[in-house]
Structure formats: structure tokens, C-alpha cells
Amino acid sequence: MKTLKILPVLLFLLAGCSSVHVNTDYDKKVDFSQYKTYAYYKTGIDKVEISDLDKKRILRSIDEVMLAKGFTKSDTPDLLININAKAEKNVNVSQFSMGYGYGWGMGWSPYWGSTTNLSSSTDGILTIDLIDAKQKELIWQGEGIGYLTKNMDEKDENIKEFVTKILAQYPPGQKK
Numbered sequence: 002m003k004t005l006k007i008l009p010v011l012l013f014l015l016a017g018c019s020s021v022h023v024n025t026d027y028d029k030k031v032d033f034s035q036y037k038t039y040a041y042y043k044t045g046i047d048k049v050e051i052s053d054l055d056k057k058r059i060l061r062s063i064d065e066v067m068l069a070k071g072f073t074k075s076d077t078p079d080l081l082i083n084i085n086a087k088a089e090k091n092v093n094v095s096q097f098s099m100g101y102g103y104g105w106g107m108g109w110s111p112y113w114g115s116t117t118n119l120s121s122s123t124d125g126i127l128t129i130d131l132i133d134a135k136q137k138e139l140i141w142q143g144e145g146i147g148y149l150t151k152n153m154d155e156k157d158e159n160i161k162e163f164v165t166k167i168l169a170q171y172p173p174g175q176k177k
Contacts, residue, residue, distance in 0.1 A: 021147035021163050025170040031133070031140045033172035038075035039067055042132060045083035058157060059084055059127065062164035070168070080140075083130040088149060093120045125149035127163045131171065143167035 096117045131141040145167045
């Protein structure tokens with residue numbers, strides 16, 4: 002019986018460790034090879050309703066990835082980078098029931114009962130927009146959805162994972 006009570010907890014912990022899921026969209030008519038420099042779209046970033054510390058973490062991670070891709074930060078950029086972040090609270094309900102007799106499921110059991118587990122988690126959604134600086138048009142957008150942590154020791158790695166996985170999709174069509 003103890004094994005059955007532990008199972009939902011283990012499933013929840015494994016689900017909480019899931020990876021960042023990424024979606025991207027872009028303008029198919031854009032030649033992405035023309036972009037070599039970037040800067041941040043300060044007006045947009047100032048409006049993001051997250052802590053300044055988390056903003057710094059995100060921007061530092063973006064700098065790391067962009068520099069590794071060969072981009073240069075510039076006062077006269079080809080690309081403007083904007084971010085948006087929000088959190089969604091998820092409530093998870095799981096139920097396990099068992100009873101007497103043979104049939105479908107776990108088989109015969111001398112116990113009768115039902116267990117309902119209620120848990121919640123918070124998913125973070127980070128959106129990174131790349132804007133053509135001359136045309137002032139959105140040309141690429143990446144969105145990452147994944148588990149958020151409040152543990153300060155894990156925040157840097159968590160944010161770095163979000164940014165790295167999102168920007169791994171840029172530029173579109175690039176061989177990985």
C-alpha cells in the first residue's frame with residue numbers, strides 16, 4: 002500500500018523536472034544571414050513585469066548565446082531583442098481507485114478505496130522577439146514553456162536553459 006501512495010508523488014516530481022518546450026515562428030521572406038549585430042529594445046523590456054534580477058539573468062543568458070552564435074552587441078544594431086515573461090499556475094489532480102475482484106486494471110486486491118492527490122506547479126513562459134531594427138518589424142519569435150523554480154540556486158540554470166533552448170532555433174533552417 003505504501004508503494005501506491007508514493008507513486009503519484011514520484012510521477013509529480015518527474016513531471017516537474019520536464020524540459021522546456023519551445024515554439025518558434027518567423028517571416029519566411031527574411032534573409033536571416035544579413036543580421037550580425039543586436040541591441041535590446043529597452044522600451045519593451047522595461048514593461049516586462051518580472052523582477053529586475055530575473056531580467057538581468059535573462060539578458061545575460063541572451064548575451065551568452067548571441068555572442069556564441071557570432072553576433073556582436075552594437076549601438077547601431079541590425080536586430081532589436083525584446084522579451085516578455087509570465088507565469089501560469091497549474092493545478093494537477095490525480096486519482097487512484099481500487100476495489101475487490103478481478104477485471105481490468107491492477108487485479109484483485111483486499112483493499113477498497115480511492116486516493117486523490119492535489120498539487121500545483123508554476124510554468125514560466127518566456128518569449129524572445131527579434132525585430133529588424135531598420136524596418137521595425139518582428140521577424141522571428143521564440144517561446145519557451147517550462148517549470149519555474151523559486152530556488153535562487155537553481156534560477157540561473159533554469160533561465161539559461163530557457164534562453165538556450167529558445168535561441169537554439171535561431172536562425173531558422175540552420176543545421177543543428
